[in-house]
Amino acid sequence: MENIKLFNKLKDYEIDELLGFLHATTKVFSKGSVVINKGSKLNDICVVLVGELSISTKNINGSENVIKKVSAGSSFCTNYVCAGVKSSPVVVRAEKQTGILFLPYDRMLILHESVSQWQKLLLKNLFAEVAQENLEISARMNVLNQKTIREKILFYLNSIADEVGKNTIEIPFSREEMAGYLCVDRSALSRELSNMHKDGLIDYKKNEFQLF
Amino acid sequence: MENIKLFNKLKDYEIDELLGFLHATTKVFSKGSVVINKGSKLNDICVVLVGELSISTKNINGSENVIKKVSAGSSFCTNYVCAGVKSSPVVVRAEKQTGILFLPYDRMLILHESVSQWQKLLLKNLFAEVAQENLEISARMNVLNQKTIREKILFYLNSIADEVGKNTIEIPFSREEMAGYLCVDRSALSRELSNMHKDGLIDYKKNEFQLF
């Protein structure tokens, strides 16, 4: 229970209290089983306690396409629940044996002064988690919005440099993962990095980059 | 005040009450003036009452890059405020003369049973607005994630067809806007649409499309 974003700064006894108040339930899903099917009703904020999930879109012809993985501590499908989407547009599947906590959204919004100690924090944490996901997606969108590979790379590296306030940075990706994030071919990425080095724009070694 | 997403389903007297309770303030910005500068403090949920804003990133060399426009009824910078980002990473500028409502975020989370009628709705609306923006961005990300123009087009059209449950659809874009959304060249988009028609995949006229 320690690393659950939604319960950040909440004391154990407060968590106990809110689980009861919200009529929370838990369930364990075995590896490969479907947690939420496309079209099924969405009423709860769902949290991964242990394990890992994949979220997939499902085409008309039935083929699935993984768009995201969710690990322990994070909630999922929160966007749909909060946005008022009643039936799931995605399939959620357990990648390993996975324990999940279900918190009815309706009850989260029943306000009582007497329980506001934890409720204020819970709501604040939920806002933070949804908003942070928004920032992550936006950041990647801005990268993908760039036309050329070089622009994508520079935009990405600069945004990180901005964040940490230095021009020597370390990225959390291998080349292959970096190519996936930038949505370009791995070899094309290597080629362009090489060109940018020749042009005196960057220096790099493994996942450490320096901007000039 | 009618079309403000944040005040959806709230009665006028409830809005009056909450404006007072939250210590809301308003301010008018003239065309071209800076509403929020990069680096300035973010404490309030901001809502456009009338007018239009642009949100821009600012490079180290000072050049600005518009990433979004915000029109009346929508809130902005909500992501940063809710995510706990204290200082603005973007510049917000008035495109026309624009009136803005500022709602201190801290006070939104002060829970009182006595005022919960409007507070519950307000919080629910805020969740909905942030989450809906997530869904919009995610949808576009999935499109941009496709490799070829043809895949981008099909993914986009299919996602809309999925939504409305028909294979004849109408999109909210002109060609130029569509090209912008798909992040491709306008003429390249026209060419590919033409090719797809030849290949018997789609039929189209203006912004109406039919999928086969």
Added chain:
DNA sequence: TTCCCCCCGTTGCAAATGCAACATCACCCT
């Protein structure tokens, strides 16, 4: 050490795409 494997860089080539310039078309105004 030697072998093996994985990650990364390099390169030739073909296909996709951006770019620019021009052609058409639809629509509005007079």
Added chain:
DNA sequence: AGGGTGATGTTGCATTTGCAACGGGGGGAA
């Protein structure tokens, strides 16, 4: 009708990029 204007389609061309194949280097295991 005529002309003007803005949106869309078309096309040639140069560039970018994906793809596939190969090579080198580092690290782990026997």
